[in-house]
């Protein structure tokens with residue numbers, strides 16, 4: 001049965017034991033979890049299996065970005081693992097995203113297929129260094145519209161762009177937003193941030209939250225506080 005919570009906890013840990021220990025403190029009926037590049041590179045599909053066994057719906061965040069044939073195969077492998085959500089980089093282009101969508105179109109357990117627009121750690125100066133002179137929100141909307149045309153279910157963006165994208169791409173187009181920081185919590189390397197309540201009010205569907213929970217002295221208290229603030 002799908003869970004109603006918008007919260008996805010990013011399990012960014014250097015080993016499976018720590019990620020699984022954190023998961024043991026979380027309730028799979030109240031939050032989803034995300035497996036990213038650090039833990040997956042260390043532990044591989046075993047960490048996905050371990051979290052599935054604990055009953056979690058899982059976002060496999062490997063941000064595939066390669067030639068269409070390679071990304072199609074990678075997304076297909078993710079679907080075979082039974083993950084709930086998987087992502088690619090929208091900047092891989094329309095043919096790459098269409099190949100990814102086609103690869104899983106008829107999969108029995110088709111995951112949500114999401115495209116990353118502009119990383120939430122990037123601001124205008126970072127984009128300029130890679131040759132994009134538009135403001136982040138302009139580039140985000142450009143890539144979100146391309147992702148929609150290419151058959152993606154939604155995008156990863158900052159909550160700062162959520163209301164703009166709901167207007168541009170429609171209510172059904174899913175918005176997954178990292179860069180979430182409860183008031184007073186250090187932004188770290190994130191640049192385009194909002195609080196959980198601001199993100200909800202902006203219309204996001206899912207919020208990815210890592211260090212504010214995983215680095216807290218009492219992670220479960222932080223999860224409770226976030227969920228209560230959203231209730």
Ligand SMILES: O=C(O)c1cc(=O)[nH]c(=O)n1[C@@H]1O[C@H](COP(=O)(O)O)[C@@H](O)[C@H]1O
Nearest residue numbers: 010036061118119120156178208209210211
């Ligand atoms: O795709 C992602 O999940 C992602 C995209 C993005 O633009 N920014 C971003 O921070 N993320 C991921 O979201 C998580 C955010 O973690 P915290 O900054 O610790 O809350 C990390 O696991 C990032 O890899």
